[in-house]
Amino acid sequence: MKINTRSAAFSVIFEIESKKNINADTLMEKYHQKLKKTKDRALFVELVHGVLRYKNLLDYYINFVAKKGVKDKKILNILRVATYELLFLDKIPDYATVSEACGLAEKVNKNQKGFVNAILRNIIRRKDEIEKALERVKEVNIKDFLSIKLSYPKFLIDYLEKSYGFDKTVKILEFLNTKPLQSIKINTxxxxxxxxxxxxxxxGYEYEVPELNREIVYIVKGNIKESELYRDGYFYYQDLASSFIVKWNRYDFEKASSILDLCAAPGGKTFNCAEVTRGFVVSCDVNKSKIERLRENLLRLGFDNVIVAENDALTLNEDFVGKFDIVIADLPCSGFGTIRKKPDIKWNKTKEDIENLHELQLKMLDNAAQYLKEGGIIFYSTCTLGHRENEDTVLRFLEKHKDFNLISQNTIFPDEYKCDGFFIAKLKKEGKA
Known part of the structure; x- marks a missing residue:
């Protein structure tokens, strides 16, 4: 199939749905490179993220007019892409959307072209009727309504409500559906x-600077990765939320002689530490390709106080025991705080994943505790929301490690800080319990 913007979007969405644990960013990059025009690349990202962001809502519209549903998954994803255009992209004429979708359907299954045409024309004609029907769902069951309107799995709504209450959960979910700007950190x-x-x-770049950290810059317009500023190492990618680890604890990092970044990739926190510490940073990851990217970025950025090492955070490294003033344990998590950037997370995580990750985090923290000198600090962080992987993990760690005290813990709520959802706990090793 010849690749254009819509066929690329359809192909990515279909692959994400068909294969478990696929890296959506890597998959998107493969197709992104095949699209030569900037506007085509922008539309491609808009369509992929838009469909993943609002999948439940799109399916509601489709199933409202296709009473028996759509059994062919390829046709369903063509309809999702087209329905997203009809509902959210005002600059594309309805007739163009229908025409493109029918053309794509003909290539996939020529017998379904008429079906696709009928479904989309019915959605256009009955849009007001469908919206009113959805409002009636709200009157019957508010969580069913939210699951459709905001497009989140019900378990996630329930999980966040248990942690933060219903009203706060709605605010979080609404914000996580907004489109993020590129967030970069100036290499000072x-x-x-x-x-x-x-x-x-x-x-010629348009930008914004958040008040909470003036070294973070949001790029409003333009692909800054293709600029000389990137090649010259003047910045690296980092979200405002993860910058708070160093920003809020700068004195600790300045005086530390040895810092371990336990799960470092893609490297933002390592680079942030390297900027401020008088000592050195050991930056680790278990993935060889990520290690290579870390090394490439260190050369670009000009840091000479970072040692990159391949290391599995789940396995105790005897060479690290008792060697570090600070351990940054930004550990594997469900990633719910990053849904703005990675909307596929909505659909590829389960309740079981949350529990499994909670146990994984505890094992990694057990190792991190042994890597500290007496008086050292663990900064435990995740880019997720919900008590199980955050406060509960800290509580269980402290129950087991009586020689540690909790200095502080903070949830960075995305709707309040206008960035990723994030959690940071500062844990100090005070000595023998």
Whole structure:
């Protein structure tokens, strides 16, 4: 099949649905490179993320007019892409959306072209009727309504409600459906904030700077990774939320002589530490390809105080025992705080995953505890929301490790901070219990 914007979007969504544990970002990058025009690439990302973001809502519209449902998964995903366009992309004429979808359906299953045409024309004609029907769902069961309207699995709504209450959960879910800006961190080892912003303006980029950390910059317009600013190592990618580990605890990092970043990839926290510490950072990951990317970025950024090592956080490394003033344990998690950037997370995580990750985190923290010197600090963090992987993990760790005290713990709520959802706990090893 010849690749254009819509066929690329359809192919990615179909593969994500068909294969378990597929890396959506890697898959998207493969198709992204095949699309030469900037506007085509932008539409491709919009369609893929849009369908994944609002899958339940799109299916509600489709199934409302297709009373027997759509059994052919390929046809269903063509309909999802087209329905997203009809509901959310005002600049694309309805007739163009229908025509493109029918053309794609003909290539996939020529017998379904008329069916696709009929479904989409019915959605256009009956849009108001469908919206009113959805409002009636709200009157009967508010969580069913939210699961459709905001497009989240019901277990996730229930899970977050148990942690934060219903009203807060709705605010979180609404914000996680918004589109993120590119978030970068200025490399202050190479350039000042004022100089960097001047260069941004000279290159024609539109940007915003959040008040909570003036070294973070949001790129409003333009692909900055293709710029000389990136190649010259003036910035690296980091979300505002993860920057708070160093931002809020700068003194600890400045005076530390040895820091271990236990699960470092893609490297934002390692680079952040390297900027401020007078000591050195050991940056670890279990994945060889991620290790190579870390090394490449260190060369680009110009840091000479970082040692990169391949290491499995689940296995105790005897060489690390008792060697570090700080261990950053930003551990594998369900990633619910990053749904804005990775909407496929909505559909590829389960209640069982949350429990399994909670147990995994505890095993990794057991190792992290042994890597600290007496008086050292673990910064335990996740990019997820919900008590089980955050507060409950900290509580169970402290129950087992009586020589540790909880100094602080903070949930960065995405709707409040306008960034990823994140959790940070500061745990100090005080000595023998």
């Amino acid at each position: 080892k190479k350039i000042s904030q004022a100089e960097f912003l001047k260069k941004l303006e000279a290159c």
